[in-house]
Amino acid sequence: MTHPRVSIYEADYDRLDRAVEQALDAYAPPIEGRFVLVKPNILGAMAPARAVNTHPSLVRAVVRALERRRAGRIIVGDNSGMRAYGSGDHAARVAGILEAAGPHFVNLAASPLPVQVNSPFARELVFSREVLQADVLVSLPKMKTHVATAVTGAIKNSFGHLVGGEKTRLHREAPGADDFARAVVDVFQVRPPDLVILDAVEAMEGQGPSGGRPRTVGRVLASASAVALDAVMVAMMGLVPRKVPMLRIAEERGLGPADVDGIELDGPFAVLPRFKVPAIGMDLGTLASRIAAYLLVTRPTVRRSKCVRCGSCEKACPVGAIRMTDAGPVIDPVRCILCFCCHEMCRYEAMNLSRRMRILQGRRR
Ligand code: SF4
Numbered sequence: 001m002t003h004p005r006v007s008i009y010e011a012d013y014d015r016l017d018r019a020v021e022q023a024l025d026a027y028a029p030p031i032e033g034r035f036v037l038v039k040p041n042i043l044g045a046m047a048p049a050r051a052v053n054t055h056p057s058l059v060r061a062v063v064r065a066l067e068r069r070r071a072g073r074i075i076v077g078d079n080s081g082m083r084a085y086g087s088g089d090h091a092a093r094v095a096g097i098l099e100a101a102g103p104h105f106v107n108l109a110a111s112p113l114p115v116q117v118n119s120p121f122a123r124e125l126v127f128s129r130e131v132l133q134a135d136v137l138v139s140l141p142k143m144k145t146h147v148a149t150a151v152t153g154a155i156k157n158s159f160g161h162l163v164g165g166e167k168t169r170l171h172r173e174a175p176g177a178d179d180f181a182r183a184v185v186d187v188f189q190v191r192p193p194d195l196v197i198l199d200a201v202e203a204m205e206g207q208g209p210s211g212g213r214p215r216t217v218g219r220v221l222a223s224a225s226a227v228a229l230d231a232v233m234v235a236m237m238g239l240v241p242r243k244v245p246m247l248r249i250a251e252e253r254g255l256g257p258a259d260v261d262g263i264e265l266d267g268p269f270a271v272l273p274r275f276k277v278p279a280i281g282m283d284l285g286t287l288a289s290r291i292a293a294y295l296l297v298t299r300p301t302v303r304r305s306k307c308v309r310c311g312s313c314e315k316a317c318p319v320g321a322i323r324m325t326d327a328g329p330v331i332d333p334v335r336c337i338l339c340f341c342c343h344e345m346c347r348y349e350a351m352n353l354s355r356r357m358r359i360l361q362g363r364r365r
């Protein structure tokens, strides 16, 4: 039995062309004359130095490489945020991706297409039409932690195949960590990428996907298997891949290995010392999960000193648990389903999570 292969390249943002060429040589299906969708992670309107979005240098290098290979049509786009039908262009501009993509940028929210899905959480979901039309899908995720799913990588990057409001709806239908992980894999299965190139030059640790801290890793990872690539990324973070629910579920469905022993590794693999991950969102075992739920699961709270009353958290909340007042957002604890979308979408680090959770970050074995 052949194992899926994952390559790890040393890289920095000024020298990405070589790594991208090697990745395409090793893993890309035929490109010439074909319709290629490049899908970076553009979570929101945050500058590249925050390490929230895929770095524009990687987008630029991939677009150049696809042009050299004479792709018939190249488009670059994402569905940013939770209800971001109108803000995709703005997020891409601030992220530097609008400029990096040049004439290839499209707002994926502009062409919705309802699709029947095999999911206990929805019979139909609205995808971006281009995701299903492209001959070749190149996913460019960011190596990040995530307070709801433990990590963001290639599997989670597929959640952006849904147009903005659909992500909110699915969050509402699948509020628990395990159910939400199933829902993410349900979306991923509809159109897995053909090639993944992970931006791990500047990763994010701590309270990702938007409130953590940049961590220099200096790597680009590539694979034709999104699941195998995520497993390697998770192992580099010092985690056991099968304890991340998205990976465990993907493996159970035969979508790829959640164990580095089942992966052919090519390049300098190393576990990053004391990489900070949120304990929340992890599968810690039955008893440990209960204790973790008691100790760790907390409610988001607003840091008034940082809040600029932009209202993004109110728009992101899938259950309407946030009401804007003159003093800022007020959260209804009874309605709140602990999805942390408000934390994810706050650009000002004003939506806080518990101090206890931060203390426990990194104790995951
Ligand atoms: S908590 Fe954040 S997202 Fe919500 S209003 Fe304040 S600054 Fe905006």
Ligand code: SF4
Residues within 6 Å of the ligand: 300, 316, 317, 318, 319, 320, 321, 322, 331, 335, 336, 337, 338, 339, 340, 341, 342, 343
């Ligand atoms: S208040 Fe925040 S954590 Fe609670 S349901 Fe709304 S978005 Fe999710």
